[in-house]
Amino acid sequence: MGRLMEFWGFRRHMGRLWTILYLSPEPMTTTELAETLQLSSSAVSLSLGELVHWGAVRKTWRPGERKDFYQAESSVWKLVRRVYERRELNLIREAIEAFGDAQRQLDESRSQLGGEERRRVDYMHKRLSRLSAVSKAGERLVGLLVAGRMINPADLQSSEEEE
Amino acid sequence: MGRLMEFWGFRRHMGRLWTILYLSPEPMTTTELAETLQLSSSAVSLSLGELVHWGAVRKTWRPGERKDFYQAESSVWKLVRRVYERRELNLIREAIEAFGDAQRQLDESRSQLGGEERRRVDYMHKRLSRLSAVSKAGERLVGLLVAGRMINPADLQSSEEEE
DNA sequence: ACGTCTGTTCAAGAAAATTTGAACAAACTG
DNA sequence: CAGTTTGTTCAAATTTTCTTGAACAGACGT
Secondary structure, eight states: HHHHHHTTTTHHHHHHHHHHHHHOOOOOOOOHHHHHHOOHHHHHHHHHHHHHHTTTTEEEEETTTOEEOOOOOOOHHHHHHIIIIIIIHHHHHHHHHHHHHHHHHHHHHHOOOHHHHHHHHHHHHHHHHHHHHHHHHHHHHHHHHHHTBOOHHHHHHTTTTOO | OOOHHHHHSOHHHHHHHHHHHHHHHBBBBBEEEEEHTTTOHHHHHHHHHHEEESSEEEEEEOOOOOOOOEEEEEOHHHHHHHHHHIIIHHHHHHHHHHHHHHHHHHHHHHHHOHHHHHHHHHHHHHHHHHHHHHHHHHHHHHHHHHHOOOOOOOOHHTOOOOO
């Protein structure tokens, strides 16, 4: 799980910590976690905090106990969905914006150019439109995924068919 | 695109190079690319090579010209699909294997344990089964994506419903 | 209120990655 | 075949990211 998480753009330790908690029938303390994974307490604090931020781990208390206890959110699907919702969707939206900005910049310079250069700018403009179209199709697709609705990958394919 | 690619686990330069080529009506040489992006020739060579390996860029020639020319594969969907096929699917499969290995290791030690410890091992075993189930549902889902078939995210959800 | 226990933050050090220039290899030209 | 041009590989150097221990802050019990 550590490698998987790392690949997915998170800290490796986040995966390791979550797994330990997921496999434990009881909530655990930071001390136990640090011992199990041979990590310093600061490393545990950092990664655990991020896990809590992503909702992958929950803090719990025990009557009488002074230390915090942690337990894993056990629905992987819920977690995946949350990441796609918060992170991937944003990423796609930023990209779409960037493509639009680029096109506007091209529009501005276009009038001052002539012949060869203008044809080049027009070409770039057309390509950016296609990138936008694909991105928007991707955005819709991820949106459906997050909503748990059926997805048709053919939509993505057709979004960049030559006109 | 550089940031997007980086986020997706590739070199940033790969995204930048691909974009320049994608926006160019003509194939380009390594020299032009290095100039445009202010990169050393070795950096261009390295990242371009990887792009070619992933099928995101194609080498072409021009009669009479000594240098190699490169052009971008222009179907983004094709590229995404290839990455999921080659990389993400493998990753999931490795994870599934790892979960199985872990379970087998638990099976081995189980007989030598008693009471409390055995209950703990049984719990971990059950959790690993659930991770396997989710992973297999994910594998099927990505498989469908790659094949361009309809996907139902509800399958993932139901793969980890309490029994 | 004081001392102790817990968790977080920070800056310094360690580790990992990227980048580069130089050396090498391969292909073409005259 | 010698001399260019082009492309790749490698190790050193730089940059970036992680990790750690110490300092800090908060909460609790006595």
